Amino acid sequence: MQQMLLALFTATTCALALAASQPVAAADAELSCKLHYSLTGWSLIYKHSTGSGTIHCDDGKSMRVNVSAKALGITAGKWRIDDGSGDFTHVHSMHDVLGRYGVASAEVGVVKTGEARVLTKGDVTLALAGKGEGVDIGVDAGEFTISR
Numbered sequence: 001m002q003q004m005l006l007a008l009f010t011a012t013t014c015a016l017a018l019a020a021s022q023p024v025a026a027a028d029a030e031l032s033c034k035l036h037y038s039l040t041g042w043s044l045i046y047k048h049s050t051g052s053g054t055i056h057c058d059d060g061k062s063m064r065v066n067v068s069a070k071a072l073g074i075t076a077g078k079w080r081i082d083d084g085s086g087d088f089t090h091v092h093s094m095h096d097v098l099g100r101y102g103v104a105s106a107e108v109g110v111v112k113t114g115e116a117r118v119l120t121k122g123d124v125t126l127a128l129a130g131k132g133e134g135v136d137i138g139v140d141a142g143e144f145t146i147s148r
Helices: 002-021
Strands: 031-057 062-091 099-121 124-147
Touching: 031 124, 062 099
Parallel strands: none
Antiparallel strands: 031 062, 062 124, 099 124
């Protein structure tokens, strides 16, 4: 009886060790995805921006997207971002990047403006950076949305 339990224990241990050593399935592997975008916006208490972009992932897939941002706060300005870029983390499928990201920001930009912020949507994180022109002064909280 002890030999049978030992054999069962050994077989189970070997099976678990073999399963743990298998490579992660392609569907579970993280992708490296990047966003390139342009955005124009205005604010006077309510902040509103719209634009478009393209997402490219290291699996060779790409997708055209619309981007928008809405927020409330103490803000005033009008601006445009011409050469924005973003890096996503914790992405397993290109469609993981779509949706609404929470954002809170404080800006002071006159003539040459820019943005740099980190946004989150569940496990997915998006680090944005961009350069542009305009005036943007204030503090706000809202959402950044990426849609098809």
